[in-house]
Amino acid sequence: MNDFVIVTDSCCDMPRSYMDEKQIPFVSLTCNFLGNEYKDDFGVSLSYNSFYEGMKSGEIPKTSQPNADAFYAVFEKIVKEGKSILYVGVSSGLSGTYNSANIAKNMILDAYPNANVELVDTLTASLGQGLMLIKAIEMQNNGANLYEIKSFIEDNRLRLNTYITVDDLNHLKRGGRISTTAAILGTVLHIKPILTLNDEGRVIAIHKAKGRKSAISKLAEFVCKKIEKPEEEIVCICHGDIEKDALKLKEAILSEVKVRDVLINPIGPVVGTYGGPGALAVFFLGKHRQNHLIDVNLK
Template sequence: MREFVIVTDSCCDLPEDYIKNNNIPYVPLTYRFKGKEYLDDFGVSLNYRDFYEGMKNGEIPQTSQANPDAFYKVFEPILKEGKDIIYVGVSSGLSGTHNSSNIAKEMLEDEYKEAKIAIIDVLTASLGQGLMIIKALEMKEKGSSFEEIVNYLEDTKMYLNTYITVNDLNHLKRGGRISSAAALFGTVLHIKPVLTLNNEGRVIPVIKVKGRKNAIGKLAEFVHNKLENPEEQIITICHGDAQSEAERLRELILKEVNVKDVIINHIGPVVGTFGEPGALSVFFIGKHRQNHVIDIDI
Protein backbone atom coordinates (compact mmCIF):
# COMPACT_ATOMS: atom_id res chain seq x y z
CA MET A 1 0.00 0.00 0.00
CA ARG A 2 1.35 3.45 -0.95
CA GLU A 3 1.94 5.96 1.81
CA PHE A 4 -0.14 9.14 1.80
CA VAL A 5 0.08 12.62 3.30
CA ILE A 6 -2.66 14.89 4.67
CA VAL A 7 -2.22 18.38 3.18
CA THR A 8 -4.20 21.56 3.82
CA ASP A 9 -4.10 25.32 3.23
CA SER A 10 -3.62 28.24 5.58
CA CYS A 11 -7.36 28.91 5.90
CA CYS A 12 -7.61 25.99 8.37
CA ASP A 13 -6.48 28.32 11.24
CA LEU A 14 -5.06 25.49 13.33
CA PRO A 15 -2.54 26.50 16.00
CA GLU A 16 0.95 26.90 14.57
CA ASP A 17 2.31 24.33 17.05
CA TYR A 18 -0.20 21.75 15.82
CA ILE A 19 0.87 22.28 12.21
CA LYS A 20 4.55 21.98 13.15
CA ASN A 21 4.23 19.04 15.55
CA ASN A 22 2.25 17.02 13.02
CA ASN A 23 4.42 18.01 10.02
CA ILE A 24 1.38 19.08 8.02
CA PRO A 25 2.28 20.48 4.57
CA TYR A 26 0.11 23.48 3.71
CA VAL A 27 -0.48 25.88 0.84
CA PRO A 28 -0.36 29.49 2.07
CA LEU A 29 -2.79 32.09 0.82
CA THR A 30 -1.57 35.69 0.78
CA TYR A 31 -2.91 39.02 1.98
CA ARG A 32 -1.95 42.68 1.74
CA PHE A 33 -1.94 44.73 4.93
CA LYS A 34 -0.70 48.30 5.47
CA GLY A 35 0.89 48.28 2.03
CA LYS A 36 2.85 45.07 2.54
CA GLU A 37 2.17 41.57 1.22
CA TYR A 38 2.24 38.68 3.68
CA LEU A 39 1.99 34.92 3.55
CA ASP A 40 -0.87 33.61 5.64
CA ASP A 41 1.33 31.47 7.90
CA PHE A 42 -0.49 30.99 11.22
CA GLY A 43 0.62 34.26 12.77
CA VAL A 44 4.35 33.94 12.14
CA SER A 45 4.84 36.81 9.68
CA LEU A 46 2.31 39.10 11.38
CA ASN A 47 1.01 38.70 14.91
CA TYR A 48 -2.76 38.11 15.10
CA ARG A 49 -3.25 40.91 17.62
CA ASP A 50 -1.40 43.42 15.42
CA PHE A 51 -3.55 42.36 12.48
CA TYR A 52 -6.83 42.86 14.32
CA GLU A 53 -5.66 46.07 15.97
CA GLY A 54 -4.98 47.42 12.49
CA MET A 55 -8.48 46.47 11.37
CA LYS A 56 -9.99 48.15 14.43
CA ASN A 57 -8.15 51.31 13.41
CA GLY A 58 -9.64 51.23 9.92
CA GLU A 59 -7.12 49.17 7.93
CA ILE A 60 -8.84 47.08 5.23
CA PRO A 61 -6.77 44.01 4.22
CA GLN A 62 -6.91 42.50 0.74
CA THR A 63 -6.60 38.76 0.19
CA SER A 64 -5.45 36.61 -2.72
CA GLN A 65 -6.37 33.00 -3.38
CA ALA A 66 -3.64 30.41 -3.76
CA ASN A 67 -2.83 29.86 -7.45
CA PRO A 68 -2.17 26.48 -9.13
CA ASP A 69 1.60 27.02 -8.93
CA ALA A 70 1.41 27.30 -5.14
CA PHE A 71 -0.29 23.91 -5.02
CA TYR A 72 2.16 22.43 -7.49
CA LYS A 73 5.09 23.47 -5.29
CA VAL A 74 3.58 21.76 -2.23
CA PHE A 75 2.14 18.66 -3.94
CA GLU A 76 4.99 17.78 -6.29
CA PRO A 77 7.70 16.94 -3.70
CA ILE A 78 5.27 14.58 -1.96
CA LEU A 79 4.48 12.75 -5.19
CA LYS A 80 8.19 12.54 -6.00
CA GLU A 81 8.60 10.49 -2.82
CA GLY A 82 6.02 8.02 -4.12
CA LYS A 83 3.29 9.15 -1.73
CA ASP A 84 -0.34 10.01 -2.37
CA ILE A 85 -2.15 13.14 -1.18
CA ILE A 86 -5.38 13.94 0.64
CA TYR A 87 -5.85 17.70 0.47
CA VAL A 88 -8.41 19.08 2.95
CA GLY A 89 -9.24 22.52 1.62
CA VAL A 90 -11.18 25.71 2.21
CA SER A 91 -14.76 25.90 0.93
CA SER A 92 -15.22 26.35 -2.81
CA GLY A 93 -18.10 28.67 -1.86
CA LEU A 94 -15.66 31.08 -0.22
CA SER A 95 -12.50 30.99 -2.33
CA GLY A 96 -11.23 30.19 -5.81
CA THR A 97 -8.41 28.32 -4.05
CA HIS A 98 -10.38 25.11 -4.51
CA ASN A 99 -10.33 25.54 -8.28
CA SER A 100 -6.55 26.15 -8.19
CA SER A 101 -6.05 22.87 -6.34
CA ASN A 102 -7.92 20.98 -9.03
CA ILE A 103 -5.85 22.56 -11.80
CA ALA A 104 -2.65 21.53 -10.02
CA LYS A 105 -4.05 18.04 -9.49
CA GLU A 106 -4.73 17.57 -13.20
CA MET A 107 -1.24 18.78 -14.11
CA LEU A 108 0.45 16.46 -11.62
CA GLU A 109 -1.64 13.40 -12.43
CA ASP A 110 -0.41 13.71 -16.02
CA GLU A 111 3.18 13.56 -14.73
CA TYR A 112 2.71 11.00 -11.95
CA LYS A 113 0.48 8.35 -13.47
CA GLU A 114 0.39 6.14 -10.35
CA ALA A 115 -0.40 8.96 -7.95
CA LYS A 116 -3.69 9.53 -6.18
CA ILE A 117 -4.67 13.06 -5.20
CA ALA A 118 -7.98 13.49 -3.37
CA ILE A 119 -9.35 17.04 -3.13
CA ILE A 120 -11.76 17.41 -0.20
CA ASP A 121 -13.90 20.54 -0.29
CA VAL A 122 -15.08 20.70 3.34
CA LEU A 123 -17.57 23.50 2.53
CA THR A 124 -16.40 25.60 5.46
CA ALA A 125 -13.19 27.29 6.61
CA SER A 126 -11.09 28.18 9.63
CA LEU A 127 -11.26 25.70 12.51
CA GLY A 128 -14.11 23.82 10.83
CA GLN A 129 -11.62 22.91 8.13
CA GLY A 130 -9.09 22.37 10.92
CA LEU A 131 -11.43 19.96 12.69
CA MET A 132 -11.59 17.78 9.59
CA ILE A 133 -7.79 17.73 9.39
CA ILE A 134 -7.63 16.63 13.03
CA LYS A 135 -10.10 13.81 12.27
CA ALA A 136 -8.14 12.72 9.19
CA LEU A 137 -4.86 12.61 11.11
CA GLU A 138 -6.45 10.63 13.95
CA MET A 139 -7.76 8.09 11.46
CA LYS A 140 -4.39 7.82 9.75
CA GLU A 141 -2.67 7.28 13.10
CA LYS A 142 -5.06 4.40 13.79
CA GLY A 143 -4.22 2.77 10.46
CA SER A 144 -7.13 3.84 8.27
CA SER A 145 -6.53 3.61 4.53
CA PHE A 146 -6.49 6.44 1.98
CA GLU A 147 -9.94 5.43 0.76
CA GLU A 148 -11.40 5.11 4.27
CA ILE A 149 -10.29 8.62 5.20
CA VAL A 150 -11.51 10.14 1.92
CA ASN A 151 -14.90 8.45 2.29
CA TYR A 152 -15.20 9.57 5.91
CA LEU A 153 -14.42 13.19 5.06
CA GLU A 154 -16.82 13.28 2.11
CA ASP A 155 -19.61 11.69 4.16
CA THR A 156 -19.02 13.74 7.31
CA LYS A 157 -18.64 17.21 5.83
CA MET A 158 -22.41 17.56 5.46
CA TYR A 159 -22.67 17.06 9.23
CA LEU A 160 -19.95 19.60 9.99
CA ASN A 161 -21.79 22.53 11.54
CA THR A 162 -20.56 26.12 11.42
CA TYR A 163 -22.11 28.94 13.44
CA ILE A 164 -20.74 32.49 13.49
CA THR A 165 -21.62 35.78 15.09
CA VAL A 166 -20.10 39.16 14.31
CA ASN A 167 -19.98 42.48 16.17
CA ASP A 168 -20.11 44.94 13.31
CA LEU A 169 -23.01 44.85 10.85
CA ASN A 170 -21.22 47.43 8.69
CA HIS A 171 -18.66 44.78 7.81
CA LEU A 172 -21.47 42.54 6.53
CA LYS A 173 -22.79 45.53 4.59
CA ARG A 174 -19.40 46.07 2.91
CA GLY A 175 -19.32 42.37 2.01
CA GLY A 176 -22.79 42.58 0.43
CA ARG A 177 -24.39 40.26 3.01
CA ILE A 178 -26.99 42.81 4.18
CA SER A 179 -28.26 46.19 2.94
CA SER A 180 -27.11 49.59 4.21
CA ALA A 181 -30.53 50.18 5.75
CA ALA A 182 -30.43 46.82 7.54
CA ALA A 183 -26.93 47.57 8.86
CA LEU A 184 -28.04 50.97 10.22
CA PHE A 185 -31.26 49.60 11.71
CA GLY A 186 -29.48 46.61 13.25
CA THR A 187 -26.69 48.74 14.71
CA VAL A 188 -29.16 51.11 16.40
CA LEU A 189 -31.05 48.16 17.93
CA HIS A 190 -27.84 46.23 18.83
CA ILE A 191 -28.81 43.37 16.51
CA LYS A 192 -26.19 40.62 16.22
CA PRO A 193 -26.74 38.11 13.40
CA VAL A 194 -25.87 34.44 13.66
CA LEU A 195 -24.58 33.04 10.37
CA THR A 196 -23.82 29.58 9.02
CA LEU A 197 -22.36 27.96 5.91
CA ASN A 198 -24.92 26.11 3.82
CA ASN A 199 -24.66 22.96 1.71
CA GLU A 200 -22.80 24.91 -0.98
CA GLY A 201 -20.29 26.24 1.53
CA ARG A 202 -21.62 29.79 1.27
CA VAL A 203 -22.38 32.13 4.17
CA ILE A 204 -26.07 32.65 4.96
CA PRO A 205 -27.72 34.47 7.88
CA VAL A 206 -29.61 32.13 10.20
CA ILE A 207 -31.20 34.25 12.92
CA LYS A 208 -31.02 37.71 14.46
CA VAL A 209 -30.34 38.18 18.16
CA LYS A 210 -30.39 41.34 20.26
CA GLY A 211 -27.08 41.92 22.00
CA ARG A 212 -23.69 40.24 21.97
CA LYS A 213 -24.32 38.20 25.13
CA ASN A 214 -27.46 36.67 23.63
CA ALA A 215 -25.66 35.94 20.36
CA ILE A 216 -22.95 34.00 22.18
CA GLY A 217 -25.66 32.14 24.09
CA LYS A 218 -27.32 31.26 20.79
CA LEU A 219 -24.07 29.75 19.48
CA ALA A 220 -23.95 27.51 22.56
CA GLU A 221 -27.61 26.61 22.08
CA PHE A 222 -26.98 25.47 18.51
CA VAL A 223 -24.20 23.21 19.80
CA HIS A 224 -26.44 21.76 22.51
CA ASN A 225 -29.27 21.09 20.07
CA LYS A 226 -27.24 19.69 17.17
CA LEU A 227 -24.22 17.94 18.68
CA GLU A 228 -24.37 14.13 18.61
CA ASN A 229 -22.29 11.60 20.58
CA PRO A 230 -20.62 14.46 22.49
CA GLU A 231 -18.15 12.28 24.42
CA GLU A 232 -16.55 11.34 21.09
CA GLN A 233 -16.46 14.87 19.65
CA ILE A 234 -13.94 17.69 19.46
CA ILE A 235 -15.43 21.17 19.29
CA THR A 236 -13.40 24.03 17.80
CA ILE A 237 -13.91 27.72 18.52
CA CYS A 238 -12.14 30.55 16.73
CA HIS A 239 -12.25 34.27 17.25
CA GLY A 240 -11.16 37.61 15.80
CA ASP A 241 -9.15 38.73 18.84
CA ALA A 242 -11.97 37.95 21.29
CA GLN A 243 -10.29 35.39 23.54
CA SER A 244 -12.39 36.04 26.65
CA GLU A 245 -15.64 35.62 24.72
CA ALA A 246 -14.33 32.44 23.10
CA GLU A 247 -13.62 31.07 26.58
CA ARG A 248 -17.08 32.17 27.72
CA LEU A 249 -18.59 30.26 24.81
CA ARG A 250 -16.62 27.17 25.83
CA GLU A 251 -17.98 27.48 29.39
CA LEU A 252 -21.55 27.74 28.15
CA ILE A 253 -21.14 24.69 25.92
CA LEU A 254 -19.57 22.58 28.67
CA LYS A 255 -22.39 23.40 31.10
CA GLU A 256 -24.66 21.15 29.05
CA VAL A 257 -22.40 18.59 27.34
CA ASN A 258 -19.18 16.70 28.03
CA VAL A 259 -16.95 16.51 24.98
CA LYS A 260 -13.60 14.96 24.14
CA ASP A 261 -11.88 18.33 23.75
CA VAL A 262 -12.42 22.02 22.94
CA ILE A 263 -9.77 23.78 20.83
CA ILE A 264 -9.68 27.59 20.71
CA ASN A 265 -7.57 29.67 18.34
CA HIS A 266 -7.54 32.99 16.48
CA ILE A 267 -9.14 33.37 13.08
CA GLY A 268 -6.21 33.89 10.71
CA PRO A 269 -5.78 37.01 8.58
CA VAL A 270 -7.23 35.65 5.31
CA VAL A 271 -10.45 34.34 6.87
CA GLY A 272 -10.42 37.22 9.36
CA THR A 273 -10.53 39.74 6.54
CA PHE A 274 -14.04 38.51 5.79
CA GLY A 275 -14.97 38.08 9.43
CA GLU A 276 -13.89 41.15 11.41
CA PRO A 277 -12.48 41.95 14.84
CA GLY A 278 -14.78 40.34 17.37
CA ALA A 279 -16.06 37.58 15.08
CA LEU A 280 -16.72 34.35 16.99
CA SER A 281 -17.30 30.92 15.42
CA VAL A 282 -17.97 27.40 16.65
CA PHE A 283 -17.61 24.18 14.65
CA PHE A 284 -18.72 20.65 15.48
CA ILE A 285 -19.91 17.41 13.93
CA GLY A 286 -23.57 16.69 14.68
CA LYS A 287 -26.89 16.74 12.87
CA HIS A 288 -26.98 17.74 9.20
CA ARG A 289 -25.59 21.22 8.59
CA GLN A 290 -28.12 24.03 8.39
CA ASN A 291 -29.17 24.98 4.88
CA HIS A 292 -31.94 27.49 5.52
CA VAL A 293 -32.71 30.76 7.26
CA ILE A 294 -34.69 30.76 10.50
CA ASP A 295 -35.08 34.54 10.77
CA ILE A 296 -33.42 37.03 8.45
CA ASP A 297 -35.63 40.11 8.74
CA ILE A 298 -33.21 42.77 10.00
Protein backbone atom coordinates in the same frame (compact mmCIF):
# COMPACT_ATOMS: atom_id res chain seq x y z
CA MET B 1 -2.01 2.66 0.45
CA ASN B 2 -1.03 4.24 3.77
CA ASP B 3 1.99 5.95 2.23
CA PHE B 4 0.23 9.24 1.68
CA VAL B 5 0.47 12.80 2.87
CA ILE B 6 -2.44 14.95 4.08
CA VAL B 7 -2.20 18.51 2.76
CA THR B 8 -4.36 21.52 3.57
CA ASP B 9 -4.48 25.31 3.14
CA SER B 10 -4.14 28.17 5.59
CA CYS B 11 -7.89 28.78 5.83
CA CYS B 12 -8.05 25.95 8.38
CA ASP B 13 -6.88 28.41 11.09
CA MET B 14 -5.27 25.67 13.18
CA PRO B 15 -2.70 26.43 15.88
CA ARG B 16 0.73 26.68 14.30
CA SER B 17 2.01 24.31 16.99
CA TYR B 18 -0.34 21.60 15.71
CA MET B 19 0.72 22.11 12.09
CA ASP B 20 4.38 21.89 13.08
CA GLU B 21 3.94 18.91 15.40
CA LYS B 22 2.05 16.89 12.80
CA GLN B 23 4.28 18.19 9.97
CA ILE B 24 1.30 19.00 7.77
CA PRO B 25 2.16 20.63 4.44
CA PHE B 26 -0.07 23.59 3.59
CA VAL B 27 -0.55 26.23 0.93
CA SER B 28 -0.92 29.81 2.13
CA LEU B 29 -3.46 32.33 1.00
CA THR B 30 -2.26 35.92 1.14
CA CYS B 31 -3.38 39.07 2.92
CA ASN B 32 -2.56 42.57 1.71
CA PHE B 33 -2.39 44.74 4.80
CA LEU B 34 -0.77 48.05 5.74
CA GLY B 35 0.84 48.25 2.33
CA ASN B 36 2.47 44.82 2.55
CA GLU B 37 1.60 41.35 1.29
CA TYR B 38 1.68 38.71 3.99
CA LYS B 39 1.42 34.96 3.83
CA ASP B 40 -1.47 33.60 5.85
CA ASP B 41 0.68 31.18 7.83
CA PHE B 42 -0.96 30.78 11.23
CA GLY B 43 0.28 34.00 12.80
CA VAL B 44 3.98 33.79 11.87
CA SER B 45 4.36 36.42 9.14
CA LEU B 46 1.54 38.61 10.47
CA SER B 47 0.62 38.21 14.12
CA TYR B 48 -3.03 37.91 15.04
CA ASN B 49 -2.76 40.87 17.41
CA SER B 50 -1.17 43.16 14.81
CA PHE B 51 -3.79 42.20 12.25
CA TYR B 52 -6.80 42.87 14.46
CA GLU B 53 -5.34 46.03 16.00
CA GLY B 54 -4.85 47.33 12.47
CA MET B 55 -8.45 46.54 11.57
CA LYS B 56 -9.68 48.26 14.73
CA SER B 57 -7.73 51.34 13.60
CA GLY B 58 -9.59 51.36 10.29
CA GLU B 59 -7.26 49.39 8.01
CA ILE B 60 -9.08 47.35 5.38
CA PRO B 61 -7.23 44.16 4.39
CA LYS B 62 -7.60 42.43 1.05
CA THR B 63 -7.14 38.74 0.48
CA SER B 64 -6.12 36.61 -2.47
CA GLN B 65 -6.24 32.90 -3.08
CA PRO B 66 -3.16 30.87 -4.03
CA ASN B 67 -2.65 30.15 -7.70
CA ALA B 68 -2.22 26.68 -9.13
CA ASP B 69 1.57 27.02 -9.15
CA ALA B 70 1.61 27.34 -5.36
CA PHE B 71 -0.24 24.04 -5.04
CA TYR B 72 1.87 22.45 -7.75
CA ALA B 73 5.06 23.20 -5.82
CA VAL B 74 3.72 21.50 -2.68
CA PHE B 75 2.18 18.58 -4.57
CA GLU B 76 5.25 17.92 -6.73
CA LYS B 77 7.58 17.62 -3.75
CA ILE B 78 5.38 14.89 -2.27
CA VAL B 79 4.87 13.09 -5.56
CA LYS B 80 8.65 12.99 -6.13
CA GLU B 81 8.91 11.15 -2.81
CA GLY B 82 6.63 8.47 -4.27
CA LYS B 83 3.73 9.30 -1.98
CA SER B 84 0.04 9.90 -2.63
CA ILE B 85 -1.74 13.11 -1.61
CA LEU B 86 -5.02 13.88 0.11
CA TYR B 87 -5.81 17.61 0.07
CA VAL B 88 -8.34 18.69 2.71
CA GLY B 89 -9.53 22.03 1.37
CA VAL B 90 -11.52 25.14 2.25
CA SER B 91 -15.10 25.30 1.00
CA SER B 92 -15.40 25.87 -2.73
CA GLY B 93 -18.45 27.94 -1.85
CA LEU B 94 -16.27 30.48 -0.05
CA SER B 95 -13.04 30.59 -2.02
CA GLY B 96 -11.53 29.73 -5.39
CA THR B 97 -8.67 28.01 -3.53
CA TYR B 98 -10.14 24.56 -4.12
CA ASN B 99 -10.29 25.25 -7.85
CA SER B 100 -6.60 26.23 -7.85
CA ALA B 101 -5.82 22.91 -6.17
CA ASN B 102 -7.79 21.06 -8.83
CA ILE B 103 -5.89 22.81 -11.63
CA ALA B 104 -2.63 21.90 -9.92
CA LYS B 105 -3.76 18.28 -9.63
CA ASN B 106 -4.29 18.11 -13.39
CA MET B 107 -0.89 19.72 -13.97
CA ILE B 108 0.70 17.09 -11.73
CA LEU B 109 -1.03 14.25 -13.56
CA ASP B 110 0.18 15.62 -16.88
CA ALA B 111 3.77 15.68 -15.62
CA TYR B 112 3.54 12.53 -13.47
CA PRO B 113 0.91 10.18 -14.96
CA ASN B 114 1.31 7.65 -12.14
CA ALA B 115 0.77 10.18 -9.38
CA ASN B 116 -2.19 9.86 -7.03
CA VAL B 117 -3.70 13.18 -5.92
CA GLU B 118 -7.10 13.24 -4.24
CA LEU B 119 -8.97 16.41 -3.25
CA VAL B 120 -11.82 16.76 -0.79
CA ASP B 121 -13.94 19.89 -0.35
CA THR B 122 -14.81 20.26 3.33
CA LEU B 123 -17.64 22.73 2.56
CA THR B 124 -16.47 24.76 5.55
CA ALA B 125 -13.57 26.97 6.60
CA SER B 126 -11.54 28.10 9.60
CA LEU B 127 -11.64 25.64 12.49
CA GLY B 128 -14.45 23.71 10.78
CA GLN B 129 -11.93 22.78 8.13
CA GLY B 130 -9.44 22.36 10.95
CA LEU B 131 -11.74 19.89 12.69
CA MET B 132 -11.90 17.77 9.54
CA LEU B 133 -8.11 17.97 9.35
CA ILE B 134 -7.86 16.68 12.93
CA LYS B 135 -10.21 13.80 12.07
CA ALA B 136 -8.16 13.00 8.96
CA ILE B 137 -4.85 12.94 10.86
CA GLU B 138 -6.33 10.79 13.64
CA MET B 139 -7.72 8.33 11.12
CA GLN B 140 -4.40 8.15 9.30
CA ASN B 141 -2.58 7.49 12.58
CA ASN B 142 -5.08 4.71 13.31
CA GLY B 143 -4.33 3.00 10.00
CA ALA B 144 -7.10 4.28 7.71
CA ASN B 145 -6.15 4.60 4.08
CA LEU B 146 -6.48 7.67 1.88
CA TYR B 147 -9.84 6.68 0.39
CA GLU B 148 -11.36 5.78 3.77
CA ILE B 149 -10.47 9.23 5.06
CA LYS B 150 -11.77 10.98 1.96
CA SER B 151 -15.03 9.04 2.20
CA PHE B 152 -15.39 9.91 5.87
CA ILE B 153 -15.09 13.64 5.16
CA GLU B 154 -17.49 13.48 2.21
CA ASP B 155 -19.99 11.44 4.21
CA ASN B 156 -19.84 13.68 7.29
CA ARG B 157 -19.17 17.20 6.00
CA LEU B 158 -22.87 18.10 6.07
CA ARG B 159 -22.90 17.05 9.72
CA LEU B 160 -20.23 19.62 10.45
CA ASN B 161 -22.14 22.48 12.01
CA THR B 162 -20.91 26.06 11.88
CA TYR B 163 -22.36 28.95 13.86
CA ILE B 164 -20.89 32.44 13.71
CA THR B 165 -21.60 35.84 15.16
CA VAL B 166 -19.84 39.08 14.28
CA ASP B 167 -19.37 42.34 16.15
CA ASP B 168 -19.27 44.68 13.16
CA LEU B 169 -21.62 44.06 10.25
CA ASN B 170 -19.60 46.30 7.93
CA HIS B 171 -17.00 43.59 7.34
CA LEU B 172 -19.75 41.29 6.10
CA LYS B 173 -21.07 44.10 3.93
CA ARG B 174 -17.67 44.59 2.26
CA GLY B 175 -17.47 40.85 1.68
CA GLY B 176 -20.86 40.88 -0.03
CA ARG B 177 -22.56 38.81 2.67
CA ILE B 178 -25.20 41.40 3.60
CA SER B 179 -26.56 44.61 2.10
CA THR B 180 -25.52 48.13 3.09
CA THR B 181 -29.01 48.78 4.48
CA ALA B 182 -28.89 45.66 6.63
CA ALA B 183 -25.44 46.63 7.94
CA ILE B 184 -26.62 50.11 8.93
CA LEU B 185 -29.84 48.92 10.55
CA GLY B 186 -28.08 46.10 12.35
CA THR B 187 -25.47 48.47 13.76
CA VAL B 188 -28.05 51.00 14.93
CA LEU B 189 -30.24 48.31 16.52
CA HIS B 190 -27.27 46.44 18.04
CA ILE B 191 -28.26 43.30 16.13
CA LYS B 192 -25.75 40.46 16.23
CA PRO B 193 -26.59 38.05 13.41
CA ILE B 194 -26.05 34.33 13.82
CA LEU B 195 -24.69 32.92 10.58
CA THR B 196 -24.12 29.39 9.39
CA LEU B 197 -22.97 27.56 6.27
CA ASN B 198 -25.52 25.89 4.01
CA ASP B 199 -25.13 22.61 2.16
CA GLU B 200 -23.17 24.38 -0.60
CA GLY B 201 -20.72 25.76 1.92
CA ARG B 202 -21.97 29.35 1.61
CA VAL B 203 -22.75 31.78 4.41
CA ILE B 204 -26.41 32.33 5.31
CA ALA B 205 -28.09 34.12 8.24
CA ILE B 206 -30.37 32.13 10.52
CA HIS B 207 -31.02 34.26 13.59
CA LYS B 208 -30.86 37.82 14.90
CA ALA B 209 -29.64 38.20 18.47
CA LYS B 210 -30.01 41.43 20.42
CA GLY B 211 -26.61 42.15 21.89
CA ARG B 212 -23.41 40.19 22.43
CA LYS B 213 -24.51 38.23 25.49
CA SER B 214 -27.59 36.97 23.67
CA ALA B 215 -25.49 35.98 20.65
CA ILE B 216 -23.09 33.92 22.75
CA SER B 217 -26.01 32.19 24.48
CA LYS B 218 -27.53 31.36 21.09
CA LEU B 219 -24.28 29.84 19.83
CA ALA B 220 -24.13 27.63 22.92
CA GLU B 221 -27.78 26.69 22.47
CA PHE B 222 -27.18 25.55 18.90
CA VAL B 223 -24.27 23.37 20.04
CA CYS B 224 -26.30 21.72 22.79
CA LYS B 225 -29.26 21.08 20.48
CA LYS B 226 -27.33 19.73 17.52
CA ILE B 227 -24.28 17.89 18.81
CA GLU B 228 -24.50 14.08 18.88
CA LYS B 229 -22.46 11.81 21.16
CA PRO B 230 -20.74 14.87 22.63
CA GLU B 231 -18.39 12.81 24.77
CA GLU B 232 -16.77 11.61 21.53
CA GLU B 233 -16.57 14.99 19.83
CA ILE B 234 -14.20 17.96 19.73
CA VAL B 235 -15.79 21.41 19.74
CA CYS B 236 -13.71 24.08 18.01
CA ILE B 237 -14.11 27.76 18.83
CA CYS B 238 -12.32 30.53 16.95
CA HIS B 239 -12.37 34.24 17.54
CA GLY B 240 -11.34 37.61 16.14
CA ASP B 241 -9.03 38.73 18.94
CA ILE B 242 -11.65 38.26 21.65
CA GLU B 243 -10.52 35.24 23.63
CA LYS B 244 -12.60 36.23 26.66
CA ASP B 245 -15.81 35.68 24.68
CA ALA B 246 -14.46 32.40 23.33
CA LEU B 247 -13.91 31.27 26.92
CA LYS B 248 -17.43 32.41 27.87
CA LEU B 249 -18.80 30.33 25.00
CA LYS B 250 -16.74 27.33 26.09
CA GLU B 251 -18.06 27.68 29.64
CA ALA B 252 -21.67 27.96 28.44
CA ILE B 253 -21.30 24.82 26.34
CA LEU B 254 -19.60 22.75 29.04
CA SER B 255 -22.25 23.72 31.57
CA GLU B 256 -24.78 21.81 29.45
CA VAL B 257 -22.86 19.04 27.67
CA LYS B 258 -19.63 17.16 28.28
CA VAL B 259 -17.44 16.92 25.21
CA ARG B 260 -14.18 15.15 24.44
CA ASP B 261 -12.25 18.41 24.07
CA VAL B 262 -12.57 22.10 23.23
CA LEU B 263 -10.05 23.74 20.91
CA ILE B 264 -9.82 27.54 20.91
CA ASN B 265 -7.71 29.51 18.43
CA PRO B 266 -7.73 32.96 16.78
CA ILE B 267 -9.20 33.40 13.31
CA GLY B 268 -6.43 33.96 10.77
CA PRO B 269 -6.09 37.08 8.60
CA VAL B 270 -7.79 35.70 5.49
CA VAL B 271 -10.97 34.47 7.18
CA GLY B 272 -10.70 37.32 9.69
CA THR B 273 -10.92 39.89 6.90
CA TYR B 274 -14.61 39.01 6.52
CA GLY B 275 -15.49 38.42 10.16
CA GLY B 276 -13.48 41.27 11.61
CA PRO B 277 -12.49 41.94 15.21
CA GLY B 278 -14.98 40.42 17.62
CA ALA B 279 -16.08 37.59 15.34
CA LEU B 280 -16.84 34.37 17.20
CA ALA B 281 -17.52 30.96 15.66
CA VAL B 282 -18.11 27.42 16.86
CA PHE B 283 -17.76 24.16 14.89
CA PHE B 284 -18.71 20.59 15.75
CA LEU B 285 -20.01 17.35 14.25
CA GLY B 286 -23.67 16.66 14.96
CA LYS B 287 -27.04 16.61 13.23
CA HIS B 288 -27.30 17.64 9.60
CA ARG B 289 -26.31 21.29 9.36
CA GLN B 290 -29.58 22.30 7.66
CA ASN B 291 -31.81 20.60 10.23
CA HIS B 292 -33.17 23.87 11.59
CA LEU B 293 -35.55 26.63 10.59
CA ILE B 294 -34.04 29.55 8.71
CA ASP B 295 -35.72 32.48 10.44
CA VAL B 296 -33.94 35.58 9.15
CA ASN B 297 -32.63 37.10 5.94
CA LEU B 298 -30.11 39.91 6.20
CA LYS B 299 -29.84 40.50 2.45
